[in-house]
Amino acid sequence: MIRLIEPYITFEEVEAELKEIFSSGMLTKGPFVRTFTDHISQYVSAKHAFLTTSATTALSMCLKILNVQPGDEVIVSDFSFPATVNVIEDLGAKPVFADVDLETFNMLPEELESQITSRTKAVLFVDALxxxxxxTNIKHICEEYSLPLVDDAAV
Structure with a gap:
């Protein structure tokens, strides 16, 4: 087995909290979720944090909040999981693929910039692996063109 990511914590470090959560009978709502979202929003200096059932749901919610409509274009990395493009197509928008760096597998800034048109509604950056x-460079380009940037950091 080849592990892509080594966990930073052990089961023993979270065992008591997991038992408490499972004993409460509230896996998706309740005080544990509120505490977790409060901690996340503080950690990333955000006003709010929301939990979703999957990364796909989170991406879909982001694009809906950005009012991506049929005919709009969303620039996305050409190296990603199929769901990344599915959420764009589900809204009737057009995915526009930007090539990636062959060492990082992340979107190349010059590729992003060459794909921007008047129909570009957002950029969906994928943190490969x-x-x-x-x-940072992608963010600067998005700021220059006043385009919202969605970071798909699902692993």
Missing amino acids: GNPTGI
């Missing part, structure tokens, strides 16, 4: 290398 949990690696966000290059996102």
Whole structure:
């Protein structure tokens, strides 16, 4: 077995909390979720944090919040999981693929910039294999063109 990511914690470190959560009978709502979202929003300096059932649901929610409509274009990395493109197509929008760096597998800034048109509604950056290398340059381009940036950091 080849592990892509080594966990930073052990089961013993979270065992008591997991027992408490399972004993409460509230796996998707309740005080544990509120505490977790409060901690996440503080950690990333965000006003709010929301939990979803999957990364696909989170991406879909982001694009809906950005009011992506049929005919809009969303620029996305050409190296990703199929769901990344599915959420774009489910809204009737057109995925526009940007090539990736062959060392990081992340979107190349020059590829992003060459794909931007008047129909571009958003950019969906994929942290390939949990690696966000290059996102700072992508963010600067998005700011320059006033485009919202969605970071798909699912691993």
